[in-house]
Amino acid sequence: MSDTPSKAQASPQGDVKTDLQAGLKAGTLDELYAESEHWQVNAGGETIHAKRLPGRWRRIKWLAASVWLIFFLGPYVRWDGRQAVLFDIPNRQYHLFGATVLPQDFWMLSLLLLFFAILLAVATALAGRVYCGFFCFQTVWTDIFTLIEEWLEGDPRQRRAFDRAPLSLYKVRVKSVKHLLWVLIGFATGWSFVAWFYGALPLWRDFFTGQANSAVYAFVALFTAGTYLLAGWLREQVCFWLCPYARIQGVMLDRTTLVPAYDLTRGEPRGRLRKGQDVIAGQQGDCIDCNQCVAVCPTGIDIRAGQQEGCITCALCLDACDQVMDKINRPRGLIRYASLDELEGQRVRPMLLRARVWLYVGILVLSVLGIGYGFSTLVSIELNVLHERSPLFVELSDGSIQNKYTLKVLNKSNDDLQARIAVSSPVPIEVRGIEHDLRIRHGEVTPMMVFIRIEREHLTGESIPIFFTADATLPDGTEARAERESAFFAPEP
Amino acid sequence: MADENPFPGENNTGHFWDDNIRELRNPPPRWWMIAFWLSIAWWVLYGLLYPMWPTPPWKLEQTEQQHTRGMLGWTSIQEYKQGMEQVEQVRGQYEERIAQLSADEILADPGLLQYTIASSKVVFGDYCAACHGSGGQGNPGYPVLADNDWLWGGSLGKITETITGGRKGNMIGHQNILSEQEVDTLAQFAVDLSEGREASDEAWTLFNNKGCSGCHGPDATGVLGTLPTGDVITVGAANLTDRLWRFRPGGFESAKHTILYGVNQSGVEQTRDAVMPKFGGAGSAEGRLDENQIKKLAVYVHELGGGL
Numbered sequence: 001m002s003d004t005p006s007k008a009q010a011s012p013q014g015d016v017k018t019d020l021q022a023g024l025k026a027g028t029l030d031e032l033y034a035e036s037e038h039w040q041v042n043a044g045g046e047t048i049h050a051k052r053l054p055g056r057w058r059r060i061k062w063l064a065a066s067v068w069l070i071f072f073l074g075p076y077v078r079w080d081g082r083q084a085v086l087f088d089i090p091n092r093q094y095h096l097f098g099a100t101v102l103p104q105d106f107w108m109l110s111l112l113l114l115f116f117a118i119l120l121a122v123a124t125a126l127a128g129r130v131y132c133g134f135f136c137f138q139t140v141w142t143d144i145f146t147l148i149e150e151w152l153e154g155d156p157r158q159r160r161a162f163d164r165a166p167l168s169l170y171k172v173r174v175k176s177v178k179h180l181l182w183v184l185i186g187f188a189t190g191w192s193f194v195a196w197f198y199g200a201l202p203l204w205r206d207f208f209t210g211q212a213n214s215a216v217y218a219f220v221a222l223f224t225a226g227t228y229l230l231a232g233w234l235r236e237q238v239c240f241w242l243c244p245y246a247r248i249q250g251v252m253l254d255r256t257t258l259v260p261a262y263d264l265t266r267g268e269p270r271g272r273l274r275k276g277q278d279v280i281a282g283q284q285g286d287c288i289d290c291n292q293c294v295a296v297c298p299t300g301i302d303i304r305a306g307q308q309e310g311c312i313t314c315a316l317c318l319d320a321c322d323q324v325m326d327k328i329n330r331p332r333g334l335i336r337y338a339s340l341d342e343l344e345g346q347r348v349r350p351m352l353l354r355a356r357v358w359l360y361v362g363i364l365v366l367s368v369l370g371i372g373y374g375f376s377t378l379v380s381i382e383l384n385v386l387h388e389r390s391p392l393f394v395e396l397s398d399g400s401i402q403n404k405y406t407l408k409v410l411n412k413s414n415d416d417l418q419a420r421i422a423v424s425s426p427v428p429i430e431v432r433g434i435e436h437d438l439r440i441r442h443g444e445v446t447p448m449m450v451f452i453r454i455e456r457e458h459l460t461g462e463s464i465p466i467f468f469t470a471d472a473t474l475p476d477g478t479e480a481r482a483e484r485e486s487a488f489f490a491p492e493p
Numbered sequence: 494m495a496d497e498n499p500f501p502g503e504n505n506t507g508h509f510w511d512d513n514i515r516e517l518r519n520p521p522p523r524w525w526m527i528a529f530w531l532s533i534a535w536w537v538l539y540g541l542l543y544p545m546w547p548t549p550p551w552k553l554e555q556t557e558q559q560h561t562r563g564m565l566g567w568t569s570i571q572e573y574k575q576g577m578e579q580v581e582q583v584r585g586q587y588e589e590r591i592a593q594l595s596a597d598e599i600l601a602d603p604g605l606l607q608y609t610i611a612s613s614k615v616v617f618g619d620y621c622a623a624c625h626g627s628g629g630q631g632n633p634g635y636p637v638l639a640d641n642d643w644l645w646g647g648s649l650g651k652i653t654e655t656i657t658g659g660r661k662g663n664m665i666g667h668q669n670i671l672s673e674q675e676v677d678t679l680a681q682f683a684v685d686l687s688e689g690r691e692a693s694d695e696a697w698t699l700f701n702n703k704g705c706s707g708c709h710g711p712d713a714t715g716v717l718g719t720l721p722t723g724d725v726i727t728v729g730a731a732n733l734t735d736r737l738w739r740f741r742p743g744g745f746e747s748a749k750h751t752i753l754y755g756v757n758q759s760g761v762e763q764t765r766d767a768v769m770p771k772f773g774g775a776g777s778a779e780g781r782l783d784e785n786q787i788k789k790l791a792v793y794v795h796e797l798g799g800g801l
Contacts, residue, residue: 391630394639394798397735399689404639404798439603447607451798 047163048236048300049156050146051292055319064134065143072192075200087197093443099378102412102443108374115367120245122360124252126351127337128259128307132246133314138238141189141231142298145182152178156295182232183224190223236299239312250309254356255340256349260315262287262304262335263343270304273328286330293317293335303335380413381440383470383482392489399456400430401490407448409470411440413480417472423450424467425488427458440472452488464488544568584612588785596649596791606792613793616786620772621794629797633741634766641799642737644715644729649800651724653791656782657773662729664708666755666764675699680748686713686734687743709733740765 052058077084079097086095094101101108123130132139152174153159165171194216195203206212207220230238239246253259267287287304294302296317301310303317321335342348351357388404396402409419418437423429433450440446452466470482498507506516520526540546543563550559562568587608591599599605618627621638625631629638641647644662645655667676682696700706700713708730710716715732716725731739738744740751751765758764773787774780782790 388628390626390628391637391639394630394637395736396640396799397642397732397737399736402640402798436603448603449610449796 048298049149049159050298050300050316051156051295051320052147052150053292053296053316053319053323055316055323057315057319061134061143061314061316065140067135068137068140072188075192075195075203083199083201085196086199088199089197091443099375100412100414100443101378102410104382104410104412105374105378108371111367111370111374115364115371118360118363118367121252122357122364124249125254125257125356125360128253128257128313129246129249129311130313132239132249132312136312138230138243139298139312139314141185141227142235144185145231146235146298148181148185149178179228179232182228186224186227186231187220189227190220193223194219236310239299240310246309246312253307255346256354258337258339259307260303260311260313260318260335261307261338261340261343262293263333263338265343265345267304267334286325286328286334288324288328290324292320292324296320378412379482380411380474380480381417381419381470381472381482382410382412383468383484384408384410385468385484385486387486387489393491395491396453400453401456401459401488402451402453403488405450405452405466405468405486407450407468407470408445409438409440409448409482410445411442411472413474414442415475416441417474417480419446420471421448421450422469422471423452424469425452425454425464427454427460427464429454429466429488438470454488454490459490459493462490462492464490542567587612591788592785596653596788596795599788599792600649600795606796609789609792610796613786613789616782616790617793620781621790629794631741636739637737638794639798640737642732642735643799644731644739645727646725647795647799648722648724649791649795652794653787655769656787656790656794657771659771660729660769662756662767664730664751664756664758664765666753666758666761667703668753671703671752675703676749676752679703679705679752680745683733683748684745687736687738739767 074085075083079095082095084095084097088094092103120131149159153162162171162174191203191207198206198212198216203212203216207216230242234242267285269283269285270287270289271284273288291302293304294300294317296319297303298314298316299310299312301308303311315337318335318337322332325332325334339348384407386406386408388406392403394402394404407421409421411417411419417440419440420437421434423431423434430453431450432453433448438446438448450468454464464487466486466488468484468486472480474480498505499509499512500515503515504518506518508516521529540561541563542565544560544567545563546561548559548561587605590605591609594602594605599609617629621629624635625638626635631637631639636642636644643651645651645660671679678696678699682692682700685692685696700709701711706713708715708717708728709732710730713733714735715727715730717728718726720726738747740747750763754761754763754765756765756767772780772782773784
């Protein structure tokens with residue numbers, strides 16, 4: 001896209017003057033300044049057409065963005081003959097590779113949410129809005145959308161001209177191809193999202209034959225429209241005005257947080273380089289006011305004004321500035337990831353000495369441990385005991401007291417099982433209802449009624465503990481057991 | 494309001510307050526106007542697609558106000574009926590099997606039993622719970638269904654009979670037949686038997702001589718005879734030898750009251766009321782439940798905890 005000669009080609013000597021002149025010969029500096037007329041901080045009045053430059057951070061950005069391929073390809077991963085990860089909402093079960101999670105295990109979800117919330121917090125505290133800059137779907141999708149725009153309509157300058165150009169058949173053609181591609185990506189997004197819930201293969205089968213239910217079509221339509229609108233039209237406006245996370249993040253930064261920052265002491269006083277003029281040490285800072293950092297910014301801000309709301313810390317300005325520094329033969333890093341402490345020349349505290357880091361890490365570890373515990377103790381059967389409340393107890397003819405319980409046995413394994421129910425208590429009891437094994441269908445809750453009688457002379461109080469156990473043998477021979485304590489209620493003695 | 498517009502050339506309405514506060518004629522934002530017209534278009538479209546516009550009763554026989562049908566032909570009542578049909582389809586299989594099986598057979602089938610209990614809960618709540626309590630725990634004057642004391646027999650057959658035909662116990666009041674002394678003796682007799690004590694010979698003699706054993710049975714258990722099927726022959730008289738009292742709270746005074754004024758005696762002011770209405774014979778004045786419902790209810794009541 002850019003025809004600026006690289007430093008190596010232009011100046012083997014590495015001398016400032018020759019280097020600059022070589023750059024000027026190619027008209028680069030003029031070009032940069034001419035271009036800079038276009039860039040100003042945008043409050044939503046015009047479409048941002050950010051310049052694309054290759055560079056180190058751009059590569060990292062692609063790397064981070066490529067993680068999203070999992071979103072598109074993940075539903076096709078198979079495990080044990082079914083979709084490896086399937087959030088089967090209609091059947092209320094969630095398959096995560098070998099494990100099946102039922103709604104009863106959903107406390108783990110809160111730990112998972114806690115984990116990601118804290119991960120976001122820790123990432124923000126350490127390195128600002130890196131999530132926004134490198135991984136957020138809004139950033140990534142917008143990036144892809146503008147890439148397509150660049151392929152079809154050219155670089156930012158050409159795009160602006162193209163936008164202003166009168167309507168022509170060519171313009172209509174190019175624009176409609178662009179919007180079609182955008183909609184297609186939106187559709188693929190919605191499709192992939194639904195595939196996680198519906199199953200990728202059934203979705204292919206049902207979607208086009210009209211057999212999928214209306215929710216499927218509604219969700220695909222919603223995501224298609226949402227992606228097209230948000231990534232295609234709203235772009236950085238989402239980060240500015242819509243995203244709640246962007247608002248929260250501001251308060252997570254502190255003096256030690258690494259954020260893309262303009263080194264004020266080094267850059268100022270900034271001034272434009274004039275042809276044939278050298279940078280005179282002491283008179284002028286390193287910033288030559290080429291506005292490249294603004295030009296490449298996807299949210300259109302000027303990082304030299306300091307950390308601000310619109311900065312998504314994508315570090316594209318670092319790439320841009322480094323290239324210019326290379327050109328004028330100044331050291332890189334005029335704009336760099338730096339903390340406020342570092343910029344102000346204060347002592348930079350190492351990450352490991354910060355209490356906040358340890359606090360965050362502690363919570364992260366705890367939530368991971370909790371999830372790990374949950375998965376390692378996923379039992380195949382679960383037992384719940386509901387004590388009948390009306391009546392709480394019944395007096396029988398012989399004066400003994402009877403309580404009624406409804407047992408709910410949940411089979412979380414993938415096979416139908418026979419559950420053996422056993423009841424025990426510190427006092428002699430007579431149990432009715434557990435004579436036969438209970439057939440429990442997989443993925444279902446099977447209820448059963450149990451009556452317990454205690455002779456009058458054995459009643460030790462108004463409440464006597466009762467222990468229920470359910471045992472089942474899985475097809476592979478392992479034993480599954482669930483226990484539950486309940487109480488036997490009796491009238492006052 | 495000022496006579497002269499102090500802001501000439503400004504697009505204001507001519508309304509001024511405090512010299513400089515005025516109402517402008519700024520148009521609403523474009524997007525707002527678009528949304529506004531879209532909403533109106535939506536409203537019109539909705540009115541065409543769905544039932545919406547009220548119409549007067551066109552035909553003479555129509556008394557209620559009508560409405561347009563809507564191009565989609567959708568109505569909420571229709572959707573409700575379709576939903577009910579689906580439910581009925583699911584239930585239908587069970588109901589069909591229940592109709593074919595006897596109550597005993599239902600009891601022996603765990604899956605069907607679960608369905609029966611679940612679906613009878615509502616019927617029980619509608620027809621039985623007002624007297625017998627939501628869980629069969631009984632009420633003063635109304636028997637507990639969750640215990641194992643069955644005055645009319647606790648087999649499925651007997652329970653079905655009770656629900657279908659109703660029950661009405663009968664015990665004459667003895668206020669003019671027995672002396673005060675005799676009433677006390679018999680009340681004490683009932684209390685003693687209930688609490689597992691030996692009753693005096695004098696009391697047993699009185700119990701037999703005054704005809705009490707005719708209904709309450711020779712051993713005061715309320716059973717007059719046992720059939721080969723295991724069913725018992727009773728006239729609904731209370732079992733005096735168990736811990737439970739038909740008329741709560743029970744005890745000496747309560748027993749005395751029953752002996753003095755009897756049960757279901759017309760003309761006796763303080764008599765005990767004990768009537769179980771008839772629920773069977775659908776179509777009759779009292780019959781409110783069909784055969785399937787009664788069969789299911791019998792199973793449900795049997796499983797409340799006291800089934801024999």
